Structure formats: C-alpha cells, structure tokens
Amino acid sequence: MISIQGLSKLYKTKHQNVQAVDDVSLNIEQGEIFGVIGYSGAGKSTFIRLINRLEEPTGGHINIQGTDITNLPINQLRKRRQKMGMIFQHFNLLWSRTVFDNIAFPLEIAGISKSERQEKVQELIDLVGLKGREKSYPSELSGGQKQRVGIARALANDPDVLLCDEATSALDPETTDDILDLLVSINEKLNLTIIMITHEMHVIQKVCHRVAVMDQGKVVEHGDVLDVFVKPQSKTAKRFVQQLNPLEHKQDSLKRFITEDESTEVIKLHFIGNDAKRALISEVVKTFDVEVNILQGSISPTQEGAYGTLYVELNGNESVIAETLKFIEASGVEVEVIRDVK
Numbered sequence: 323m324i325s326i327q328g329l330s331k332l333y334k335t336k337h338q339n340v341q342a343v344d345d346v347s348l349n350i351e352q353g354e355i356f357g358v359i360g361y362s363g364a365g366k367s368t369f370i371r372l373i374n375r376l377e378e379p380t381g382g383h384i385n386i387q388g389t390d391i392t393n394l395p396i397n398q399l400r401k402r403r404q405k406m407g408m409i410f411q412h413f414n415l416l417w418s419r420t421v422f423d424n425i426a427f428p429l430e431i432a433g434i435s436k437s438e439r440q441e442k443v444q445e446l447i448d449l450v451g452l453k454g455r456e457k458s459y460p461s462e463l464s465g466g467q468k469q470r471v472g473i474a475r476a477l478a479n480d481p482d483v484l485l486c487d488e489a490t491s492a493l494d495p496e497t498t499d500d501i502l503d504l505l506v507s508i509n510e511k512l513n514l515t516i517i518m519i520t521h522e523m524h525v526i527q528k529v530c531h532r533v534a535v536m537d538q539g540k541v542v543e544h545g546d547v548l549d550v551f552v553k554p555q556s557k558t559a560k561r562f563v564q565q566l567n568p569l570e571h572k573q574d575s576l577k578r579f580i581t582e583d584e585s586t587e588v589i590k591l592h593f594i595g596n597d598a599k600r601a602l603i604s605e606v607v608k609t610f611d612v613e614v615n616i617l618q619g620s621i622s623p624t625q626e627g628a629y630g631t632l633y634v635e636l637n638g639n640e641s642v643i644a645e646t647l648k649f650i651e652a653s654g655v656e657v658e659v660i661r662d663v664k
C-alpha cells in the first residue's frame with residue numbers, strides 16, 4: 323500500500339511562491355489503478371513527481387510498502403526508485419538507442435548480467451506487443467509504439483508501482499485506447515499498482531478503479547470511480563463529469579422532446595452497476611397500463627461497472643403512474659421526478 327500523508331510542495335521563485343501541492347493525504351491500495359484528474363495547473367505533475375521524489379516535498383510523508391520514501395538518503399532512494407517505474411507524455415526515450423537497448427537500459431544500470439538482460443527484454447517486448455521491432459530506433463516508431471517502449475522500460479526492474487504522467491495525452495484517441503487496454507492488462511497480469519495523472523475524464527472512466535480530483539494543489543474529492551461519476555460532490559468533479567456526458571446536462575434539448583400535455587409525468591432514472599443491464603422499461607410496459615416515451619438516455623462503462631441515465635415520459639392514469647413509480651423504486655433504480663402529473 324502507498325500511504326500519502328499531508329504531502330505538500332511550495333515552489334519559491336523570485337517573483338512568487340506557488341503552493342503546487344497542498345496537504346494531500348491519500349491511501350492507494352496494492353494492485354489498484356488510481357487516477358488523479360485536474361485541470362492545467364492543478365498540481366498533478368508535481369504530485370506524481372513527488373511520489374518518486376523527482377521533486378522534493380516541502381512537507382508530508384510518502385510511505386510505500388513500509389518504507390518512508392521522504393526520509394531515504396539519496397543512495398537508498400536511487401535503489402528504491404528502480405522499483406518505481408514511470409512513463410511520460412513525451413516518452414523520454416533515448417533516441418540513439420534501439421528499442422531493445424532502450425528497454426535494457428534500466429537493467430544495465432541495475433547491474434543485471436547480459437544474458438539475464440536478453441531474456442528479460444525479450445519477455446517485455448512480448449508483453450507490450452513490440453515483437454519484430456527490437457532493432458528499430460525511436461524515430462522509426464509511431465507514438466503508440468514509442469509509449470509501448472516506455473512501458474516496457476518502466477517495467478524492466480519489476481516495479482511495485484507504475485507512475486503514469488499524462489501517458490496518453492500525446493496520442494490520438496484510438497492509440498490512447500490501445501495503450502490504456504495494455505495498462506489494464508498489465509495491471510491484471512502483474513497485480514501492479516498504477517497511479518495515473520490525466521486531464522481526460524475518458525482515461526479515468528476507462529481504466530481507473532478509484533480517482534482523486536485535484537484543484538489548486540488540493541484533493542477536493544476522491545472515491546470509487548463509479549461513485550464520483552454518478553454523484554460528483556465538488557464543483558470541479560461536476561465539471562469533469564459534465565464534460566464526459568454533455569447530453570446529461572442539456573436540459574434545453576430535453577425540453578424539446580417533452581410533450582406539452584401536462585398530464586404526463588417525466589422522470590429520470592439512474593442506473594448503477596448491474597441495474598444498467600436490466601430490461602426495466604420492458605418490465606414496466608408489460609406490467610402496467612402506461613405508455614412509456616423514451617426521451618433521452620446514455621450509458622457509460624467504467625472499470626467498476628456501468629452507470630447510466632434515462633429520461634422517460636409516462637402517460638396513463640394517475641394512480642397507475644404512482645404504482646409504476648413504486649415498482650421502479652422497489653427494483654433499486656433511483657428515480658427523480660422531473661415533472662409531476664398535473
């Protein structure tokens with residue numbers, strides 16, 4: 323487990339002091355993919371660089387599997403860092419070395435013998451899907467392939483945590499998805515803890531189990547991805563969720579679909595987890611004498627299950643509508659009444 327307590331970073335420059343990370347406390351569990359999201363300047367890069375002390379904290383502690391990283395002298399820190407892989411937005415590869423030699427580099431630094439290096443690099447090349455590209459130079463690779471080299475290099479010394487600094491921000495959407503799939507499969511195969519910072523909600527949605535939202539150096543909200551997506555609490559989290567699901571918040575477009583006949587009831591249904599797979603509307607239509615008009619809906623998958631919303635208009639006898647609502651509520655799906663029957 324990674325335990326972060328009161329972590330802070332104050333940059334002092336000639337002109338001003340910047341509190342880039344402000345008293346952050348978080349626990350990250352072994353084997354989880356933990357996302358940190360925030361807008362530009364929120365302090366994400368500083369935060370992730372504090373974890374392996376590429377930046378020196380000005381306050382707080384980071385404890386990784388029982389070792390307080392913050393107090394390690396530099397020679398022990400170097401050794402510890404070998405067990406903390408990191409990948410970067412712009413890959414940070416060595417341009418004069420081949421794919422093979424880039425991946426072998428951290429093994430050379432760790433003093434691993436040539437034969438062991440050969441074996442390990444080949445294993446990593448297979449893992450990241452770069453077979454046949456061993457002798458290529460970074461300049462001959464696509465962005466996605468370069469990041470695969472970055473990932474293989476970061477895994478060379480069998481780290482217990484992988485730090486991802488905007489690892490997909492320089493990639494097109496399709497390649498981003500491929501790299502995210504690769505990270506999920508590595509997390510599952512190796513039970514590797516992954517911490518990723520990003521400004522893209524899509525990245526959090528697709529791969530993370532838990533998420534922390536940063537704003538002005540502080541963690542303003544954190545929790546299970548599904549909880550934060552379904553019920554964001556902070557203003558910043560709400561803005562991110564809205565970005566992902568713009569339809570949700572366009573009440574104007576919804577109004578156009580609602581009939582002017584005020585004898586209908588308009589409701590919003592929130593589906594979470596397995597509920598999102600239920601054929602609830604069809605059950606309602608079969609059970610009750612109501613007309614159901616679907617106005618708008620969306621469903622979004624996350625690592626922890628799907629969540630979705632559906633706006634429907636119910637038309638029928640008032641008491642039957644009341645029975646219908648009771649039935650839906652009893653099924654566990656949350657109901658919000660948007661417009662009551664007049």
Ligand SMILES: Nc1ncnc2c1ncn2[C@@H]1O[C@H](COP(=O)(O)OP(=O)(O)OP(=O)(O)O)[C@@H](O)[C@H]1O
Binds near residue numbers: 334360366368
């Ligand atoms: N070396 C530095 N010296 C002084 N201020 C810094 C330094 N690095 C970052 N900052 C400041 O700290 C704050 C947080 O920056 P940081 O790069 O961590 O944010 P971020 O969320 O990663 O943003 P971005 O996605 O734009 O990189 C910003 O106000 C930034 O200007």
